[in-house]
Amino acid sequence: MKRRMLLGAAAALGLAAATGAYAADPTKVGFIYVGPVGDGGWTYEHNQGRLAVEEAFGDAVETVYQENVPEGADAERAMTQMALSGVDLIFTTSFGYMDPTIAVAEKFPNVKFEHATGYKRADNVSTYSARFYEGRAVQGTIAGHMTKSNKIGYIASFPIPEVIRGINSAYIHAKKVNPDVEMSVIWAYTWFDPAKEADAATALIEQGADVILQHTDSTAPQAAAEKAGGVITFGQASDMGEFAPLPRVSSIIDDWAPYYIARTKAVMDGTWESTDTWDGIGAGMVGIGEISDAVPAEVKAEALAMKDALADGSYHAFTGPLNKQDGSAWLAEGEVADDGTLAGMNFYVEGITGDIPQ
Known part of the structure; x- marks a missing residue:
C-alpha cells in the first residue's frame, strides 16, 4: 500500500x-x-x-x-x-x-x-x-482519559522550543479531559540512547506514572512499560506498532x-x-498511528475528532484561556497562540511542576 x-x-x-x-x-x-x-x-x-x-x-x-x-x-x-x-x-x-x-x-x-x-x-x-504539538494534543486526550493513577510521565530530550511545545500540548489536553492529571518530566539530554530512555521510563513508572510519553527516538520506553505492566505508551516519530495493542496505544508518525x-x-x-x-496533520506531515483496541471506543472517537479538527483548522492546540506556569495570563478565552510565540516557546503552562533546564 x-x-x-x-x-x-x-x-x-x-x-x-x-x-x-x-x-x-x-x-x-x-x-x-x-x-x-x-x-x-x-x-x-x-x-x-x-x-x-x-x-x-x-x-x-x-x-x-x-x-x-x-x-x-x-x-x-x-x-x-x-x-x-x-x-x-x-x-x-x-x-x-x-x-x-x-x-x-x-x-x-x-x-x-x-x-x-x-x-x-x-x-x-x-x-x-x-507541528508535532498537534499530535501531542491527540496523545494528551487519550492519556488523560486512560490514566488510573492520574500521573503522566514525559521523557524529554533537550530543552528546546519543539520539545517544550510538545510537553505543554500533551498536558493541556490531558488536563482538559481529566482535571486531576499531574505530569512529571525527566530530561534525558539525548535524542537516542536506549539505556537512558529505559532508565527514565522506569523512574517515571516507579513514581506512579501509568502513562509514558516520549520525545526521544528509541523503543526502549515501550519495552520498559511492557515489562512493568499496566502502563500505556505512545510511539514517537514512527509507529512502533510492534508494541501494540499494549503498551503502545497510538503514535505520532513523521x-x-x-x-x-x-x-x-x-x-x-x-x-x-x-x-x-x-x-502539521492537515498537510500530512504529522500522522496519528492507529489507535489500538486497548483504548475505549468513546475515547478513540474523541481523539479522532480532535485530529480532524486540527487537520481542518477548526481547532488550534493552543487556544485560551491559558496561563503560564507562574500564573500570569498568556492567552485569553478563545485566543490562539501565534507562530512566533510557539516557535520560541521557553515556558511551561500553568499546572506543570518543575523547571525547564537552562
Missing part, C-alpha cells in the same frame, strides 16, 4: 525521470542523521523519506547518507565531506545541526541545504519542521517523504528556493 501511494505521489508531481527529461547525470542527494537508521523512530522515518526519493525518481537520483553523526563539530565535518563529494542537496535532520549547516552552506554556495527543525536560513539553506520528493524535484528542475515550511 505504501509503495503504491509513493508511486502515485510521484506521478502527481509530474516526475520525468522515466522519460529522460532530467539530465543524464543523476542528482545527488545527501542526508545527515543524528541516530541510526534502525532506531525505530526519528531517524528511521527520515530514512524512509530518503528511500521514497529513490523510488520516486529511480536512476535520476543518487542518495547517500551518514548516520550517528553527533551535533556540533562532528556534524560540520560530515556535512563538509558530503558537500565535497559532489552532492547537489543535503538534508540535515536534527536541531543541533543548525549552526553547522549554516557554516558549511556558506562555504558551498552551489549546494542546497535543508535543515530540519531549525530557524536559521540563507540563500542556499531552507528550514522545515512539523511523514517526510512528500517533502523530500518535492524538494528534490525542485533542485532537479531548477525551481528550488530558500523557504521555511512548518506543516
Whole structure:
C-alpha cells in the first residue's frame, strides 16, 4: 500500500525521470542523521523519506547518507565531506545541526541545504519542521482519559522550543479531559540512547506514572512499560506498532517523504528556493498511528475528532484561556497562540511542576 501511494505521489508531481527529461547525470542527494537508521523512530522515518526519493525518481537520483553523526563539530565535518563529494542537496535532520549547516552552506554556495527543525536560513539553506504539538494534543486526550493513577510521565530530550511545545500540548489536553492529571518530566539530554530512555521510563513508572510519553527516538520506553505492566505508551516519530495493542496505544508518525520528493524535484528542475515550511496533520506531515483496541471506543472517537479538527483548522492546540506556569495570563478565552510565540516557546503552562533546564 505504501509503495503504491509513493508511486502515485510521484506521478502527481509530474516526475520525468522515466522519460529522460532530467539530465543524464543523476542528482545527488545527501542526508545527515543524528541516530541510526534502525532506531525505530526519528531517524528511521527520515530514512524512509530518503528511500521514497529513490523510488520516486529511480536512476535520476543518487542518495547517500551518514548516520550517528553527533551535533556540533562532528556534524560540520560530515556535512563538509558530503558537500565535497559532489552532492547537489543535503538534508540535515536534527536541531543541533543548525549552526553547522549554516557554516558549511556558506562555504558551498552551489549546494542546497535543508535543515530540519531549525530557524536559521540563507540563500542556499531552507528550514522545515512539523507541528508535532498537534499530535501531542491527540496523545494528551487519550492519556488523560486512560490514566488510573492520574500521573503522566514525559521523557524529554533537550530543552528546546519543539520539545517544550510538545510537553505543554500533551498536558493541556490531558488536563482538559481529566482535571486531576499531574505530569512529571525527566530530561534525558539525548535524542537516542536506549539505556537512558529505559532508565527514565522506569523512574517515571516507579513514581506512579501509568502513562509514558516520549520525545526521544528509541523503543526502549515501550519495552520498559511492557515489562512493568499496566502502563500505556505512545510511539514517537514512527509507529512502533510492534508494541501494540499494549503498551503502545497510538503514535505520532513523521511523514517526510512528500517533502523530500518535492524538494528534490525542485533542485532537479531548477525551481528550488530558500523557504521555511512548518506543516502539521492537515498537510500530512504529522500522522496519528492507529489507535489500538486497548483504548475505549468513546475515547478513540474523541481523539479522532480532535485530529480532524486540527487537520481542518477548526481547532488550534493552543487556544485560551491559558496561563503560564507562574500564573500570569498568556492567552485569553478563545485566543490562539501565534507562530512566533510557539516557535520560541521557553515556558511551561500553568499546572506543570518543575523547571525547564537552562
